[in-house]
Amino acid sequence: MTTSRDDRRRTFDSVPPGTEPTSWWGRAWTAALEELSRDSGRLERGLAYAASGKVDAITITPGLLVAYVRGSRPRPYRTELALAPFGDEEWRDLLDSLAADPACLAALVEREIPRSLADRILPGPGDLLPRCSCPDGGRPPCKHVTALCYRTARLLDQDPFVLLLLRGRGERELLEELTRRNAAHAARERPDTAPDFPGVPARTALARVLAPLPAPSGPPAAPGTPPAYPADPAGPDPLALDQLATDAAARALALLDTGEDPYAALTLWQDAVRLASAHPTSGLTATARRLYRDLAHATGRTTTDLARAAAAWRQGGPAGLAALDDPWDPPAGPFDRARPALLAAGQGPFRPHRNRLTSATRQLRLGRDGLWYAYESRPSADDWWPTGRPSADPLHALGHPDRA
Incomplete structure (x- = not known):
């Protein structure tokens, strides 16, 4: 699969094997075309074309699916499925609904289409407009369009962002916009007070002369119950601790390999932004929102500030963050x-x-x-x-x- 730089053109050179969709939204996609056709013979021939690999690479842009399908003639047919993209107002309503519903948002991030969005984003029987360069003079869709439809359903099984691209937005720009809106919702959920965690700077801890470690204890007679973090509402979130521990392990490995901590020179704000920008979906899922709030509180910023800064860090690292925060007078x-x-x-x-x-x-x-x-x-x-x-x-x- 290839993706263009502007995120609104994707070409799939290969499609997951199989012809019948496995997800409920993939089945809903094929059902829209099957109800439009109502010609069982054409549908069966289209399914056979899809199964025999006659559909070449599929290119998707807002409002249009295009592929060349090989038929009985030497030259393949240009086959299209058009679906009207959303307007700006429809996108605003959809994004606001997603950002305000953590369960719906988490499902989309996990590459599942929430059923609550089905009627809003999936096509109905009259929404898909088929076109083909073949000489079939019957009522569309022809067998070539049907083959394209079945192969596209397999793409949707794997990646529902394909459907959202058809509706007008690429995955990267969609996630960035959801991050922005979700940060605003998270800011409104921010508690009046956040816990203060006792501790000392790492440099101070490392400078201390510590007593030798005790000898390791012997293995237990039998495996016991794994340790669990106490369910203290004032304590840090275990999943946030897991992310911080993973980051600490990566920095420790860099110290072992090079003798230098690659992030030692960062300020508190820069390091918080770096942690927040670790993944493109940071701050979107419910499990990451607590970390966002704690990082924002620790730095005296809002979660919206942090989300904006994380986007700048993903754009250009420390230099990108400086472009966000540091106005200056160039020559x-x-x-x-x-x-x-x-x-x-x-x-x-x-x-x-x-x-x-x-x-x-x-x-x-x-x-x-x-x-x-x-x-x-x-x-x-x-x-x-x-x-x-x-x-x-x-x-x-x-x-x-x-x-x-």
Whole structure:
């Protein structure tokens, strides 16, 4: 499978084996086309085509599935299934519903379509529009479209984000938007007080002269009950501790290999952001929200601040976080080159302010590393979030197709 840089074009060179879908949403997908067809002979021939490997690579973009299906003629037929993508208002309603429902959100992150969303995102019999270049003059769908439908159902079994891409949003941008909205919900759930955990800085602990360790005890006669963290509501969450322990183990291994801690120079805020950005879905699942709240409390920030900073860290590491938090006054040269280039590419005028160029809902920030970092905001809102990957070329950073 290949994915384009803008996250809204995916090509699957191979499809999971089998023809019959195994998930309930995969079956609902094929049922929509089967009800449209009502021709058992065509459906059986399409199923046989799918089983015999006649469907080539499947490309998916918002609103359209395309594949070439090999039939009786030497030249394969271009076969399409169209599904209307959602408008902005429909996406806002859907994302708000997901972010407000932890169980629904967790299911989607685990690559399952929640049944509560079935009527909203799955196609009905009249929603799928088939097209094929074959000479079949009968009522669509033809056997080639049916074969494509069955193979797509197997993709949906493995990855329901395929369906959401058809509806208009790529997986990465969808998860980033859900992270943003979920952080806002988590901030409203933040308790008035958070526990303070006693401890000392690691450097202080390591500097102490400790007594020799006692001799290890012998093995027990029989396995006992595994230790469990006390169910203390004021204590840290065990799953958050597991993430911190995993991170500590990785840093310990780096110390053994190189003699240096790769993160020793980070500030408290930088290290909290690094931990929060460990996975693209951090802060989305219910198990990670407690960690987000504790990290935000420990640094005196909100969970929304932390989610935004984690997105900046995933965008460009420490330099990406600096582009978010550190406005500065760069020399005129980069701006003098960037603004005419943006105008010439039809991107519209960008207003300069310090190290930022802003135009409506888009913004470019020049980092101290000489790279441009792209940001987006909702219309009429000063709520900027990192997007894309940094580049020395401002058009490339914006995702301009001519600079891909």
